[in-house]
Structures are given as structure tokens and as C-alpha cells.
Amino acid sequence: MENVNPDLEWSNFPEVSCVPLCSAELIPIVGKNFNTLDEGISFYDAYARATGFDTRKHGNKASRELVTWQYLVCNRQGVKKGIEIDQIHAREGFITKRRRTSKRCGCKARVSLKYVFEGSFVGYVVHEFVDVHNHSLIELPLRRWMHLNRKLDEVHRKFIWDCTKANISPTMTFKFLNEFLGGYDTVGITLTELRNYVHGLKSYVEGSDAQMLLDEMRRRKEACEGFSYQYQLGSENELKSLFWFVNVIPEKYYNGRWLKSALGKAVHGNLGKELDAPVNAKQLAKNKAYRIFYGLIQKYEGDIDKITSFSAGMLEYDRKKESDSPNMSVGENGNTVEDFYSIERPALVEVQPPNVVQTKGSCSDSASRLVSAKEKAVVLASKPKRRCGKCRELRHHDSRNFRKNMETTKALVISSTISIFQHFLHC
Template identity: 40%
Template sequence: MQSEPHDASDPTARFHSHFSPQATPTKYQEVPNEGSSSYVERHWVPQCPDNYIPKVGMVFKDLDDAIRFYRAYAAEAGFDVRKTTTTKKKGSVVWKYVVCSREGKKHVPTISLNDASHDNGHAALPKPGRRRRISKRIGCMARVAFRILRHDGYVLSIFEEQHNHPLTSLPYRPFLKINRNIDLGHKKFILNYAKANIGTMKSYRLFKESVGGYSSVGATVVDFKNFKRDLKAYIAGGDAQMVIDKLFRKSEVCPGFRFDDEVNEYDQLSRLFWCDAASRKIYSLFGDVVSFDATYKTNRYMMIFAPFTGVDNHKKCLTFGFGLLSSEDAESYSWLLRSFMNAMGNAPSCIITDQDPSMRIAIEEVLPQIKHRYCMWHIMNKLSGKVGPVLSKDTEFMNRINQVVWTHYLDKKEWKAQWRSVMADYNLTEQSWFKSLYTLLRMLPSIRSAMHIFVVFKNLKIEKIPDLYVTNRWCKFHLLKPMFNVGGSEMDKVSFTDQNKTIVSRLMSDIHFCIAFVEHNPDLLLAFSNTINQHKEALIDKLQDGKLSSDTSSMFENFYGTSAPSKVRVLPPAQVCTKGSGKRIKGGKEVSIEESKKTKRLCRTCKEYGFHDSRNYPMNHEK
């Protein structure tokens, strides 16, 4: 008897599909044991549709097709399988056995123990140091064997149908190992959500909601985690080299792209800078004032992320370039500033930073001709902690200090007089922080004319703007002669998008639209599902014939935007301990703010509401 299980109409060809709920439950048979009259051995026989049941004499075109057919039968019947004995002859597989996963017995390795106190001299003990694991093997004899044919293909020669254990019931069959496969759809889903920095647990729950329940997922959360583990392992030890390769390819595609890197004595990446053509174009238009800040979150290697930012005419934040540093010393900042200057071709008029002394040294070395100013927000944010809780709550003091700091109408001489007056009135002249701040007067932001000054000129009936208030950024010639000019073709390369990604995005949008359109119409929903399944089966056939590839490494390459390097020249950076890393000592103001957000509770000892209870009552420590 011969049968071809390759027909497209045969449901066994859809080995990834869900199983028919109309399948009848399994039944068991009681068989008397030959060695005992009281013991009855039970056998369970799967009850499946006839087109799923293997039959001796069935012929398959290859071994993979034969194993696939038996796996489809096992999935429908409710048991797991595994491949076992293989017999080869001249390099070809002659016999191949596939058995129930509960076949055989657990093998317990033993060691021999010589002991003179024992008469036999030996005692069997389990080997130490092994983790105890529960075995599910109970000697089930259900199996199938395929034998190679003389001409081509394989024939089903042995088929044992009976099991010595109950089979999995229908509601639990989707959780069998044979039905839990991370297919292309799962992988693509995990990768898409990984781009949004969504972990595997949330991805699994979102997938469960999208397919309607845990039984329809087709995998467990452990399978999702294992795939995410493989995704990380793909770049292990070569992620720094992959970043450099990706930036190098970007510079080849877009000549306006710039990047620079440096390694330490151990060939580990220590410094990196990059900017694209669009950022350079923006810098040429709005790069007269640049903010340089290195207080942002760091990556897994604890490197400092230091962006160069600015503001446009609409007070919107702009980004000119990016830097990653493994150290916050003056040498690293100097290197980053030089890389920034080489990419932009011109220095800004003013650079604003925090009060980091290493930044000040680097700017004086690389950009001695520009104005260096400290960020007033950083300075004023420290004020309440420096003056103490009494003055920080004094509204008159805060108003006076703000009038001095944020004024636009005082020249430098008047500003000094106002500052000294406030310091003298509140006995802050000898305060070390204010003294050091006064010595850095030249580093504070200077008075700059703003856009609203033209309204002032208009109200004062000034017909001609004084030359003192005419700046380059408000003149047309500044736009006509940018420092770095980018043509239309350069900008097109910056915004280049892979055509395949565009098609995929449009396809996903169309599928979601179709599902939303037909989900409330059973007839249209069934027709749409049949159409999708037909295309799915056609793609599976091409995949089995080798016309399509489902290699996981290609998906990883598409996710990272580059392939794993064959040779690693730049090693990943070593984790560093920077000034912004780890836990820091919180100030009294910050601790008080955090405490004020907590809900007060009643202490049974002092009978008052506070942030303590009877166990940590403050007076208990004084006894």
C-alpha cells in the first residue's frame, strides 16, 4: 500500500497549523500480562482522522518529509516524539527510527566503591555532582521506522501505534513540545518589539493578546527568552566592531556622514563620535551657540553619552553630533571636541556646559578663541542646597537673587553692584560657594539681545536698529553662505529607506486593515483566512524545496543592520566607573523632597503622624 502525503489538499502538509477540535479522544485497551494473572497492562491508541494515521507501506520522497508526516500525526494524537537510531551505509541513511518521547528508561550512571567491609567489595552509588532531574521515560514502545528505497525515497516499514501512557487531551496539546516552535512570525514579532526596547515578557503577553490566548501562541515565554538570548549571543564579543563597520558603510553611502573612533592599548573601543549630513547642515545654520552636556544615561558598558545640541529660531532642540567616552577626563573631552570641529569645519561662537573642570580645560585647549559659558540652570538648581533651608524658603531673598541672575537690563558693572548688595544683606560674602561663583563671573551667560527687543525698539520709535544689536544669525547672508552646504542628493541619501522595509510596512498596514474590516463578517473572515493560508502553504513548499531561506542569522543581520564580523579588530569597551555611574550620595534637599512624597503613617509610640513607626521610633536609639 502506497500513499503520497505531499498532496496540497492533504492537511498533513500544513504541519504548522492548529489541530482540528473535532478529533475524537484517545481510548485505551487492557491487555493481560503473560507473567501474571492479576496485573493488567493498559495501552492507549490514538484516535485521529485517517489521513493523519501512518500506514505501513507509505512512500515519501525524502526522509525529512517522512519525519514531518509522523510529527504531524503525533501533534494531532497528543504526544511528543524524538529521533533515535540511525543506520547508515556508504554515507546514506538506510534506517531511521522516530519514537515516542517517553520511550526507554532513565539511565542512572553509577560508580564502583571498593569497601573492605562489604563481602562483595563493590557497591553501586550514583555519581556525585549531577543535578537531579525528573524523568518522563516509562518504556513506551510507540515508534515508526523508515527504510530507504532502492531507487529514491523512503518507505514506512515499522509502525507501532499503542502507547503505555495516557495521551495529552485536546486543550493541552498546544503546549506540547512538538507544537511549541519559534517560527518566522514569532521571531519577527520579538525583533520588532526589541527595537522598541520591550522585553520578552511583555512581548509574549502582547503576542498572546494579538492571537487570542496562550493556547494560540505556539510557544512559551521560555522560548521567547531563548530567542532573545540567541539575539544577544550573535554579537557577543563583536558588537564594537559591528558598530564601526556600520558607521563605515554609512560614510560610503553618504559622503556627508562623518565619524571618528579611538581604541586604548588593549584594542578596546574608548572614544567614538559621529554625525550625519543633516546634522552638519543644521549646524551651519544654527551652530553659533552649542550646548555640550555629558550627564546623560550611559549604555551597558557605562560609557558617557555626550551629545552636541542647539536651538533653532523656534526654540526647538537640535542635535549636531554624538559622542561616547569611556572617561570624563580632559584628554577625552579634547579628543571629542577636535573630532567635532573636524566634522563641522568651523567653531561656534559660544559653547555652554556645566561646571565640570575637565570640560573647561579641554575647551581652553581646543577652542581658546570662543566664549565658554556655564549653564545657569545647573547653577540655580544648586542654590537652595547652598544657602540652607531658611533662605531657600525666604521669598524676598529668592526674588532678589532671581532679579540679579535673570535680568536683561544690567550691564556688567551694575550686575556686580547688585550681586555684592545681595551677598552683603544676607551675610553670604564669606560663603565659599558664592565666592567661587563670583570669581567665575566671566563664565556666566552674558546679556544677549532676544527677538522681543525689536518690539522695544518699535515702542521707542527707533527707526534704525543700532549696529550693536545686529547679529549674523538674523541676517540673510548668513543663510546664503553656510559653513557646510548639503545638496539635494546628499539629503536624499541621509533619508534613504530600504524599499523592502517600505513594502513590509505597507503590507502590515494592509493586513491590519483587512482584519479589522472582516472580523465582524464570518463569511468574509473565512474567505480571507483561506486566502492567507493558501499563500502560506505555497511559501512553506518553497521553503522546503530550498527556494526560500529562513536562516535566523539573516534575521539578526537585518535587525542589527550589519553582519557578524569575520575578524574583530576593535574589542568591546571595558566597563568603566564614571562620575555619573553607580549610586550617589543624595543631598538633604533631595532626601526631603522624596520623603515629602511618601504617605505619613501613625506611630503607636508617639501617637503622631510621620515617616516612622514603633519599630524605628527615633527616641528608641537614644535610650
């Protein structure tokens, strides 16, 4: 099956061309072998990362789910779609999205990987490699913004989860992450990508958060006899109000949550039998692993060779244990997102979230919000003009507010004149 048939018959490079320089070990020369397709793609990405350009896949050819050809090109390959394409789509009934600026300039740098089965070797080989670019490469201080150097991995996800649970804003989370990972050059993501991920976590329960809250209240009432709650619904089954209270403090919370210190027992006497809180063995094991990991990182911080060996050892251990447990990425499926909320998303939503009250910006229809000067000018311009009985001109005032309008106009003219005069004095 052929997904894309890219035109690889490119020639006639422009007079101004750029050939990246790097060590010979990073260059994907023709004939270089790779055991897997991912290994070949990663090698070309490493070459692009070291020289200063982004890459993207440009189609492949497959036979019975086996990729026989894989094409990789510079991210600036191709040209921007013109208005003719938009007109064709309009005639066919497609709605063209807003047009954005494009950095594509028809770059011809590319590499093609071919699946081979020769003798004892089974894998992929570099069939064609073009290293000439028709644009300047990204300079070293700006390479941290490249797509290849930005990836939201497990470290970012776990850190964002913990900060979001602690009600820390995305901006402060990004600042903490910068300090934790060594600065903007090594953080690996941008603030916008972090905000988008937090938005994705919240959008997972959009429309069912009120039902999830009531389900949690019901579970608490079943677990504690003294717990009770009441709620009211609106005309469209939206949650209007919620009230909960505890008649009897659970005995297991006497010396834990409700009394802040051990002095509570001495002051209030023996409040009942102390019950130990259940111990989460999984969390204790994770905490121990965290202590060992960060302890070794601090120990080997000054020796890059030991840190590299330590990382290689962890990767080797992960490869050995990979077959024992499935590879599940944080936040990539519903189960792990439900772990973030500690509650399952209900299949049936009977109670809708409350209506959101918006009193800021143009999204609100409230009469009490502050209207900006720009909005006032737009509304005024849409109104038809009428002839004033005093100035006899078509304006947005009449004879009743003529004097007030003239005073306002006069004050604006004087203020503008003073500003221009002060500008010439400074010049």
C-alpha cells in the same frame, strides 16, 4: 551507512496500557504510502499532536545518502541512565553533567518508515506501527506545552526583531505576541524560548560590539564633515569612554529630523534647500504586502474556509517561486543577523568591550553590595569557633560582644515564641 540500530524487538506490554483515540484519517496504518520522508514524519507528528504525546527520531539506515529506514518513537521511549553509566564514564575520563529528572518510562509506541521502489511508486511506506503507550497521554488543556506545538517560526522571529529594535523587553514582547496570535494556546512558543532567542541575537556580537560601534562612528565621520568623535581606551584596549558631536547640521536634515514640524520653516526661515530623503523601494514593497495581507485577514476573519483557501494559495505560490530564490530563514545565518544590526561583524577586533560593572547578586566582588542573610550565615559557619570568656562556650562571639549577641538571640527567641503562640490562637 547505519547511524543507529534501534532495538525493535519489544514485546510484553504492561498490564496498564493506553491506546489513543482519533479519527481514522490521522492513523499511520501499516502500508500507508508517502511520497517523501518529510511527509511521513509530518504525518506521524500530526497524529501525535492530535492524540497527546511528543515524538522524536530514533535513528535511521541510509545507503549513499538515501535514507532507507527511518524510526520514530514516543518521546518517553527508553529509560533514564543510571549511576552505573556515570561510573563507567568517570573511569573513562568523561565528566558527567548535572543529572536532571527524566520522564522516560520505556514506552514502546513507535512507527518505522521503509523506502520502497515498486512499479510506478517511489517513496516511503509504513512498515510497522505500534500505538500502545504505557503512560497516560497529555490532556487537551496542557497540549500547548508539547514540543510538537512549540516552534519558533518566521512570524515569531520578525516580531521579536521589531520589538528588540524598539527596546521592548522580552516579557512585554511575549505579551504582545500573545495578543497578536490569539493567546497562550496558539502562540507556539514559551517565554523562555523567546528569551533564549533574544540572547542568541545579542551573543552573536559578543566581544565585538565596541569595535562595531567605532566602525559605525568612522563611517558617519566619512559621510559628514561636521561629525566628529573621540574615545579612550584602557590598559587592555577596552573602551573606556566615547564622545561624539556635530558641528554643522547636515542640510538634508533641516526639515526632517532636527525640525519636528513644518512650522520650523516658517519660524526659522529658509534654512536651505530641501533635500528629499532616499526612498527604500524594498521597504515600501514590504509595507504594501503587509497592508494587503492584514487587510485580507481582517476581511476573511469570520470565514475559516476563506482563510484556509488564502493560506493554501500563499503556500502554492511559495512552492512555485521556491526554485527562483533560496530558502533563507531569519536568524539562521550570519547575514540575516547582520541585517538586524544594520552593520557587519568585524573580522578583526582591535577594541574590546568595556568591563561590565556588576553590583548585584553573588557575581559581584564589590564591597558596597548588600550581602544577604544566607551568605552571612554561610561565611559565619565557615569560621572556626572560639571559647567565650563569659559564657565559657565555643561560639562565634567573645567576651567583648557577648552582651550584644545575647540581646540579639533573646529577641529572636521572643519573636519565635510570639509567632508560635499566634499560630495556636488561629488554630
